[in-house]
Amino acid sequence: MSDFYQSVYAIVRQIPIGRVTSYGAIAKYLGTAGSSRMVGWAMNLSHHQEMYVPAHRVVNRNGLLTGKIHFGSPDEMQELLENEGITIENDCITNFKDLFWDPIKELK
DNA sequence: ACGTTGACCTATA
């Protein structure tokens, strides 16, 4: 495994409960801005990682749950987020702007 | 080995 994926997983695990972030923010934090798709790939491989990765806390820039289909059940991701106190409406995070957790600002 | 795809983002029309 390259350090890139490990770094991505490390960041995702450090996301506080009830907060979310975006692929672009993570990519930018890792210095691979513009290649945010790789972050998505990292998430794709996250499910066969030993350590659990809360990929449900990572959404796209619009706060839309685009990756929900990659979970076992499309509704699983929304349930997990709502379980953490996040409000979802039509697969979108309503208070996304408030719940947004920027690793550059918070983790830097 | 090559072409296509993808859990994205930014920019232009």
Added chain:
DNA sequence: GTATAGGCCAACG
């Protein structure tokens, strides 16, 4: 404001 285009790079067929 929505629509389309381009760029990015790794994995899959």
